[in-house]
Amino acid sequence: MIQRYRVLGQVVPEEERLQPLLAEAYARKLPVLCECRPGTELPLYIAHRNERYVLARWPGSGARHATACDHYEAPDHLTGMGQVRGSAVIDDEKSGETSLKLGFPLSRGAARLAPAALTNDKPTVKSTGQKLTMRGLLHVLWDRAELTHWHPKMAGKRSWFIVRRALVEAATGCKAKQEALPHMLFVPETFRLEDKEDIRARRRAALERVYRSPDEMMVVIGEIKEIVPGHGAERIVLRHVGDMPFVMNPDMARRFHKRFAGELALWQAQDSVRGNDGHLVIAGSFARRRQGTFDLVEVALMPVTGEWMPYETSDERYLIARAVADKRRFVKGLRVNLDAEAPIASLVLKDTGEQATAIHIHDRDTEAGEPLEALLASEGVAHVFWKEGEALPQRVARPRRGPAPKQEQVLA
Structure with missing residues (x-):
């Protein structure tokens, strides 16, 4: 999927000519929209870092993006971020400050x-x-x-x-x-x-x-x-x-x-x-x-790991190594404040089609407790149990979109 953004009334791909447009939008404090889901308003904010303008998703909005989008993030409820968002981590959507x-x-x-x-x-x-x-x-x-x-x-x-x-x-x-x-x-x-x-x-x-x-x-x-x-x-x-x-x-x-x-x-x-x-x-x-x-x-x-991906167990280390070797696209779940008994998704695969797939490392022969059952019942992603030696869910080819829409007049 070609990453595209709507900025100053234009739909443009993520390439070098995007920088001057972002510079103007940054100066004028105008929003930028991600075009990964046409018809869905997905605002991004602009940060000025290392002499470049960088687009970042609003915290907590990552799960609304298309799975193939660079701004997609695993839903908070699958990781420890769900526990601290809004309490220990408070995002100001107006200022972008956390x-x-x-x-x-x-x-x-x-x-x-x-x-x-x-x-x-x-x-x-x-x-x-x-x-x-x-x-x-x-x-x-x-x-x-x-x-x-x-x-x-x-x-x-x-x-x-x-x-x-x-x-x-x-x-x-x-x-x-x-x-x-x-x-x-x-x-x-x-x-x-x-x-x-x-x-x-x-x-x-x-x-x-x-x-x-x-x-x-x-x-x-x-x-x-x-x-x-x-x-x-x-x-x-x-x-x-x-x-x-x-x-x-x-x-x-x-x-x-x-x-x-x-x-x-x-x-x-x-x-x-x-x-x-x-x-x-x-x-x-x-x-x-x-x-x-x-x-x-x-x-x-x-x-x-050698890729600087966090892990908690040898099984999780092997899972990450397998996903990297298979050239998969994924997001690693983190525990944040949660204790070791709280279930979280180890990985969320982004390359399994319109719906992402959460990978859980749990013994499926052991009866699932109530917290795990609640996690597996959550919507928005598919859920898969995994053990060492098993194959990961099949990859789905990333969608290819046609040419960018005809550029609109730049907004005054």
Whole structure:
């Protein structure tokens, strides 16, 4: 399907000549409509990023787009986004700004120097969805960055440079605790030896908040390189910032390994998975001590495949690998604040025709509980159980549309 948009009264394909039209529409604050479903009004908003104008769907509207459309998104009720949308994640359709309610602090006094809970995954936070846990924040940003989306043309093109750029762009337009989220988010820049000093200078500027006061905290999102013991504590070393280790005291290290035993085991097993060069992503709040070291406070870990697609189990990792190898187009479901027992769709295939197909990894021989039955009864998508070794639902050829309609007069 050729992606087309209605902008300034013209229907145009997504190509270079769209940029000047978007620039004018952006300046005049005029809407853009996606033409994936003729006769259905699907507004998009324009963002100015990296000297280009980018079209993005309004949050929560992705399921209304055609499955073959680049702006299609899995329905919220199939993932953890349904629990937090409108409560912990509040979208302003007029301004395009998103307010995030966080369930963890970003400043600390004497009482917070040694956190009582490592991940803030408290029952009151998980069950209501009123505030985002650290994992919830990571999943929301991953979703907004569309790092949950995959199509065959992406193969071999996702690097940390691309992931970082998408995350930084996703944070733009978000605020938390009455501040712009980018001011409190640190995502390490790709290290290049020839630019070492310039990168250090930019990093120092980005960390101004925690350098200003030991009571201020920020959130880091990065890839773990190694976890090493050192002088009675443990250090988490991230790629691209090897000279900036994050320190855990013995008590926190003990709780860290207990809480994230499953995620660490999946990460360690990646080396034995043929053809899988996966990663382990960390999100964590941190502060800087006066001595110059950095302390982690709240933490979340997320194993991802070589394509930077999150997964929770070895079965899900295999499912993603199978979908990528079969050159399928899909969206990965994320749990956000939901606990491990809550059912979600692992993948939503976008290439199964007019109706997308949700893939569930559950033992079909086990009686489905009420939450799963309710999920399977939901409309808008087909539902399929899947086990390792089984084929995925058949792909349906993407619809081809004829020539674009004759262009209308540009609106004055």
